[in-house]
Amino acid sequence: MRATLVYGPDDVRVEEVPDPTLREPTDAVVRVLGSGICEGDLVFARWTPASEQGVRFGHEFLGVVEDIGSEVSGLSVGDLVVAPYMWSDNTCDFCAEGLHASCRQAGRWGTAGVDGAQGDAVRVPYAQGTLVPLSVGEDWALLASVLTLSDVLPTAHHAAVKAGVGPRTSVTVIGDDAIGLLAVLAARRLGADRILLMSGRPQRARLGREFGATDVIAERGDEGVAQARELTGGRGTHVVLECTGTRPALETAFAVVRDNGVISRAGVVQYAEGPIGRDMILRSITLTGGAASPRLYMEHLLPDILNGTIEPGRVFDRTASLAEVPDGYRAMAAGDALKVLIRP
Ligand SMILES: [Zn+2]
Numbered sequence: 394m395r396a397t398l399v400y401g402p403d404d405v406r407v408e409e410v411p412d413p414t415l416r417e418p419t420d421a422v423v424r425v426l427g428s429g430i431c432e433g434d435l436v437f438a439r440w441t442p443a444s445e446q447g448v449r450f451g452h453e454f455l456g457v458v459e460d461i462g463s464e465v466s467g468l469s470v471g472d473l474v475v476a477p478y479m480w481s482d483n484t485c486d487f488c489a490e491g492l493h494a495s496c497r498q499a500g501r502w503g504t505a506g507v508d509g510a511q512g513d514a515v516r517v518p519y520a521q522g523t524l525v526p527l528s529v530g531e532d533w534a535l536l537a538s539v540l541t542l543s544d545v546l547p548t549a550h551h552a553a554v555k556a557g558v559g560p561r562t563s564v565t566v567i568g569d570d571a572i573g574l575l576a577v578l579a580a581r582r583l584g585a586d587r588i589l590l591m592s593g594r595p596q597r598a599r600l601g602r603e604f605g606a607t608d609v610i611a612e613r614g615d616e617g618v619a620q621a622r623e624l625t626g627g628r629g630t631h632v633v634l635e636c637t638g639t640r641p642a643l644e645t646a647f648a649v650v651r652d653n654g655v656i657s658r659a660g661v662v663q664y665a666e667g668p669i670g671r672d673m674i675l676r677s678i679t680l681t682g683g684a685a686s687p688r689l690y691m692e693h694l695l696p697d698i699l700n701g702t703i704e705p706g707r708v709f710d711r712t713a714s715l716a717e718v719p720d721g722y723r724a725m726a727a728g729d730a731l732k733v734l735i736r737p
Contacts, residue, residue, distance in 0.1 A: 395737070396512030397718050398447030399438050403726075405719040406447070413508050413516035418464035421520030423474060426531075427540050428510040429453035429709070430721050430733040431478075432570045436638070436661040438722060449503035451511025451735075452478040453543035455527070455536060459514065465521045474524040476510070476517065477687035478502070478544040483522030493686035498522075510543075511718055513737050525691050529699065537706030537734055538698045541575065542691045545732075546705045548659050549575035549636070550694060551685030553583055556632040556657035560584035565621055565629075565649050566606070568636035569597040571708040571732040572659050574604055576634040578703055581605025589621055589630060591645070597731060600707060614645070621649040629654065635682070640664040650678055658682030709734040 396410045413422050428451050441448055455475040458468055468474070481488055481496035488496050498519055503509035508516055517523055525542075529535055549572050558564060564580045566573050569592035580588050581604060590606035591613070592598040598609040610620045622629060629651040635642050638660040646656045647668055659682055669680060697703045711730040713721040714737065721733035 394513035395715050397450045397509060397715070399441045399450050400447045401441060401443035403438055403722070404443075405438055405450070405722045407715050407718050410512070413514050415460055415462050416516065417518065418462040419519050419521065420462045421458055421465055421468060421517045421524065422460040422514055423454070423456040423476070423517055423524070424459045424514050425454050425456040425510065425512060425737055426473075427455050427536055428735045428737075429540055429543065429545070430511070430718070430725055430735065431544055432572060432725070433544075433661045435722060435726050436663065449509030449512070451509040452502045453540060453545070454510035454515060455540050455543070456515070458524070461520065467521055468524060468526060473527045473529065475527060475539050475542055475691070476515070476524055477542075477547075477691065480507075480518045480523040481688055482519045483688060488522065488688075491686055491689035493688040494684040511715070511735055513715070523688070525688070525695075534706065535698070537709045538704055539695070539706070540734070541705040541708065542687060542694060542698070544687060545571045545708065546575050546579070546694060547685040547687035547690035548572055549634075550579040550690050552576055552634045552636070552657040552659035552682050553579040555681040555683065556634065556655040558583045558585050558632055561586055562632055563587040563589075563625060563630040564632045564634060565589040565591065565646075566601075566634045566636060567591045567642045567645055568660070569594055569601060570636065573634075573636035574601050574708055575705055576636050576659060577601050577606045578604040578705060580632075580634065582697065582703060585632075587630070589624060591617055591621070594728070603707075614641070618645060618648040625651070631655070632657065634659065636660050638662045640667060643667050647673070647678065652676045652678070655679040655681060708732045712736055
């Protein structure tokens with residue numbers, strides 16, 4: 394089969410690899426119908442050290458079960474399933490609390506001899522605990538939305554949940570990549586009444602407004618901060634959802650959050666130090682966020698996708714074959730594509 398490998402910084406290739414087969418009785422093999430390129434993939438591809446053997450990539454996928462191990466129940470060959478960005482057993486003490494990202498058996502696609510999602514097929518460890526069966530047909534408008542359940546939508550939703558977003562909450566979203574736009578959607582879905590989206594790209598800002606942003610701030614840095622303050626009577630917003638992972642964005646977050654507010658982070662954090670000293674304590678600001686447990690949130694969010702309340706799949710603005718994956722990475726890195734849907 395074909396799979397995506399990264400051989401060094403931004404060196405993305407699609408190559409022939411061995412077909413996956415069952416290794417453990419708890420495994421399944423899934424033929425991939427759709428996978429995604431995530432902003433996180435771009436960051437990790439940039440950080441990948443040069444190697445001879447390459448690293449398998451991709452962590453968002455849905456597909457059809459092709460083979461199942463003897464200890465997997467609740468799944469059948471031919472089932473359409475969606476997978477979270479990590480596998481988990483769904484039985485340990487962390488999973489029992491809905492904290493699947495901390496599962497004692499958790500692992501990431503493309504590691505530990507397991508396939509990445511950007512390929513023709515994937516061997517799925519702990520298949521029963523990991524895969525969520527879907528009873529939908531091959532309708533790509535719907536499947537694109539379902540595919541966001543692998544990572545980007547639960548990640549955005551988690552940031553909003555950790556921040557306590559609800560009715561009467563004002564929110565600033567920093568970032569207009571897929572996670573930022575979906576953070577707008579998630580905040581709106583949780584009832585936020587005012588959502589300021591910081592986005593300098595008109596097309597993305599338009600989708601952000603359709604997802605629920607009430608105001609768009611095109612300026613960055615001090616000017617953007619001044620505008621956010623002006624729009625909120627000088628106070629700032631209760632919540633800031635920081636969806637870029639960069640240090641300047643974190644600084645902007647501290648500047649636009651209201652005293653006693655919450656900054657919640659989604660996306661791959663690309664810094665190790667930040668302004669978490671005395672000012673943060675004196676202003677009683679909470680800093681939160683972290684790895685979402687999509688296995689849990691999938692069950693909360695899927696009904697809204699199936700009944701058409703939300704259409705998160707609108708973040709996919711380009712479809713690529715497997716052979717076009719390296720171009721897809723380049724297009725997203727250059728900002729020419731918001732998010733790429735891969736249909737092998
Ligand atoms: Zn577990």
